[in-house]
Amino acid sequence: MTADKGDSILTAASRTVVSADGTAISYLTTGRGLPVIVVPGVLSTACDYASFANALGQTHTVHTIERRGRGLSGPQGDDYSMIKECEDIAALREATAAAHIFGHSYGGLIALEAARTSRGFLKVAVYEPGVSVGGSIALGWMGAYKRRLAEAKPLDALATFSIVAGPERARKTPIWLMKVLLPLFIGAADRRRMFDLLPANLLEHQVVGQLDNSYPRYERIGADVLVMRGGKSGLNWVAQATNALTAVLPRVAVHEFPQLDHFGPDKTGSREVAKAVATFFSAIPSVDV
Numbered sequence: 001m002t003a004d005k006g007d008s009i010l011t012a013a014s015r016t017v018v019s020a021d022g023t024a025i026s027y028l029t030t031g032r033g034l035p036v037i038v039v040p041g042v043l044s045t046a047c048d049y050a051s052f053a054n055a056l057g058q059t060h061t062v063h064t065i066e067r068r069g070r071g072l073s074g075p076q077g078d079d080y081s082m083i084k085e086c087e088d089i090a091a092l093r094e095a096t097a098a099a100h101i102f103g104h105s106y107g108g109l110i111a112l113e114a115a116r117t118s119r120g121f122l123k124v125a126v127y128e129p130g131v132s133v134g135g136s137i138a139l140g141w142m143g144a145y146k147r148r149l150a151e152a153k154p155l156d157a158l159a160t161f162s163i164v165a166g167p168e169r170a171r172k173t174p175i176w177l178m179k180v181l182l183p184l185f186i187g188a189a190d191r192r193r194m195f196d197l198l199p200a201n202l203l204e205h206q207v208v209g210q211l212d213n214s215y216p217r218y219e220r221i222g223a224d225v226l227v228m229r230g231g232k233s234g235l236n237w238v239a240q241a242t243n244a245l246t247a248v249l250p251r252v253a254v255h256e257f258p259q260l261d262h263f264g265p266d267k268t269g270s271r272e273v274a275k276a277v278a279t280f281f282s283a284i285p286s287v288d289v
Contacts, residue, residue, distance in 0.1 A: 007271065010057045012050070012064075016072065017095045020087040023074035026066040027092055031057020035098035036281060037089065038064040039114075040266070041105030041130070042201045043194045045070045048266045049104075055274035056102075060281060063096050065089070067107075069200040080203050082113050082211065089114040099123070100281045104265045106130040106204050109211065112245075115221045122285040125226040125277045127265050128233060132212040133244045136237035138164050139209045146202060154195040155179050161201065167234025167261070215241075219248045226253050226280045228273065230260035238262075251286055 012030040019025050028046045030053050038056075040049055046064040053062040068088065069076040077084070089101070089110065099122040103111030108129025115124045130137060141164040148157040159178035163170055173181075183191065227245050229238050246252050255276055260269040 007055055007058055010054050012053070014072065015095075017091045019074075019084070019091045021077075021084065023068065023077070023084075023088070024072070025068070025074070025088045025091060026072035028053070028064045028066070029061065029096075030054065030064075031060055031062045033060040034100065034281065035096045036060045036062050036277075037092055037096065037098045037101040037111075038062055039089070039101065039103035039107035039110050040064065040067060041103075041107045042204050043197050044104075044107075044266060045193065045197075047071075049270075052265050052270040052274050055271040056278055059278045060100075061096075063092060063098060065092055067110075070197065076200055076203055080207075082110070082207050085110045086114045086117050090118060090120075093118070093120050100125075102126070102265075102277055103129060105262065106208065109208065112218055112221065112225075113211075115223050115225075116218055119222060121223045123224045123226070123281055124221065125228065125280055127228040127273060128230065128235070128238050128262055129227070129241060129245070130208050131215050131241035131244060132208055132237065133215060133240040135212055136240045137205075137208055137212075139205060140164065142202060142205065145198075149198055149202070154198055155182065155191075157198050158182060158191075158194060161198075168236065169234060215244045216248055218245065219250060221249060222251075224251045224253075224280075224285050225249050226255060226277070228255045228257065228264075228276065230262060230264045230269075231256055231258035232260060233262045235262055253280075 010030045012028040016024050016026050046066045049064050053064050056062050066073045101111045102125045104127045108126030115121045145157050145160045159175050265273045
């Protein structure tokens with residue numbers, strides 16, 4: 001684990017809980033202080049959030065879940081759903097007594113659903129949560145993506161996803177060029193790890209589609225919620241998700257990082273985002289569980 005300047009380097013311990021359906025769920029624990037659950041996004045593992053966890057771990061005990069289909073955790077299974085993800089979070093919350101949760105992208109959607117279905121969370125922080133509003137998160141790429149996976153062409157599948165799911169400036173990139181660019185920006189080891197997660201990415205985006213326009217039910221979330229976004233994301237759906245959430249959440253604050261993109265927590269601004277999350281989590285909550 002690499003620490004940012006000014007942060008001490010913390011060690012991470014791997015632990016396991018058992019979810020409601022008997023699936024083993026691994027998680028990494030680091031830091032000291034009030035317990036916090038961290039939920040990674042698609043094509044990511046707990047290790048991708050090591051710098052974020054290290055920074056947040058200066059003031060909190062951070063439990064980063066290794067979501068289903070990753071690392072030492074069990075498989076997603078044929079009946080994968082958001083219900084399963086929430087059951088996994090519930091098992092981890094029970095084991096750690098964490099009343100605070102942070103989620104990034106799809107992990108942010110999971111965090112919101114976990115807070116909606118459980119009264120156990122006092123505070124929820126999400127960074128560009130994958131909340132689809134009126135089909136704002138594109139899913140038209142899934143057919144071609146699935147075919148390329150069946151043809152054992154993982155780079156083609158990743159390029160297909162990157163063009164459609166990336167910032168607006170990437171939308172007109174031909175697939176042959178995206179296949180050239182991806183290896184230049186993603187190292188071989190990280191690329192292999194992402195290839196392993198491509199099938200999971202498909203299932204997870206199916207869930208995003210199933211939950212399209214379901215955001216009004218977040219009015220039931222009693223926890224304080226911090227919605228964060230990057231000023232340089234270039235993702236049209238982020239503003240729609242932020243506006244929808246601020247309209248329905250009973251207790252919500254919005255924070256923008258002008259210089260960060262969609263990958264602020266795990267790549268471009270882990271220390272900056274962690275500082276904002278730590279400040280939010282450390283404040284006295286406005287509600288009781």
